[in-house]
Amino acid sequence: MLLHVNFESEYLGNNHEILVILPDKPRTQTPAAFYGSGKKYPVLWLLHGTFGDQTDWVRKTRIELYAEENQLAVVMPPALNSNYSNWDDTMMGYRMYDYLTEELMPFIYGWFPVSDQRKDNFIAGLSMGGRGTIKYAVNHPDKFAAAAVFSAAPMDLSELGPGNPCPLLDTENPRLKNTLRNAGGVEAYRASNENVWAMIDALAPTGKLPRLMFACGEEDTLLYSFYLRFQEHCRDIGLKAHWFSLPGYKHEWRFWDLAVEEALRFFGVSRQSKT
Secondary structure: EEEEEEEEEEOOOOOEEEEOOOOOOOOOHHHHHHHHOOEEOOOEEEEEEOOOOHHHHHHHHHHHHHHHHHOEEEOOOOOOOOOOOOOOOOOOOOEHHHHHHHHHHHHHHHHHHEEHHHHEEEEEEOOOOHHHHHHHHOOOOOOOOOEEEOOOOOHHHHHOOOOOOOOOOOOOHHHHHHHHHHHHHHHHHHOOOHHHHHHHHHHHOOOOOOOOEEEEEOOOOOOHHHHHHHHHHHHHHHOOOOEEEEEEOOHHHHHHHHHHEEEEHHHHOHHHHHO
16 A cells, blocks of 8 residues: 655645555455554655655665565655755755654654554665664664664764865765755764764664664765775674675665665564564
């Protein structure tokens, strides 16, 4: 069951559309029995990447099939190119970071047959959505049992600076420059909820983090080196994570389709993980 839900958001300041996948009624059950069961499904909050929207996962992967096979709800919100951050000075305000946890999650829990228990909530995303995923996971570890980050990895923000050969860390890169302006400058950015590298260092010894998965295609020329570096860092700090990489894949949907299927196994909601 694929639902297109349009509603006015207080945090985004506009009408917008989310996509929600819910399991279909089995032909062996009556409508009264199925829809009146009161069952609450586990839920995957699935985030898109830069230049995308909430339709990407449905149009370019088999996520609806995977959800149906595993009796899983999936919620896909739009985020524009917000980096899953708050942009208070944009238009009439576009508070994407707050929107997910403070508006969308209560909306879904209140109106749909979805479990609000931590053990049943999972989050995943690709590229920009991967950065959003890890940001939500470390800032709200009480809300998610596990998180899967595709084609993205935490970066050491102490390395931010002008002329950095990596555009993701070059403070003169137009995208990062605008991000830093929105945050209030480099130091404010480092001290914010964006500094997931530092937060992981602080939380790793506590055992409070969700279970984490990181995935990257080995031909992803921009991100794979960060993936390997963060993998090494996790070993250094004693953080256990699930690592998934494949040769021959770049920053592409063929890889992300495989990655989300692997993530469902990692989460423990895939029927394949139970056989």
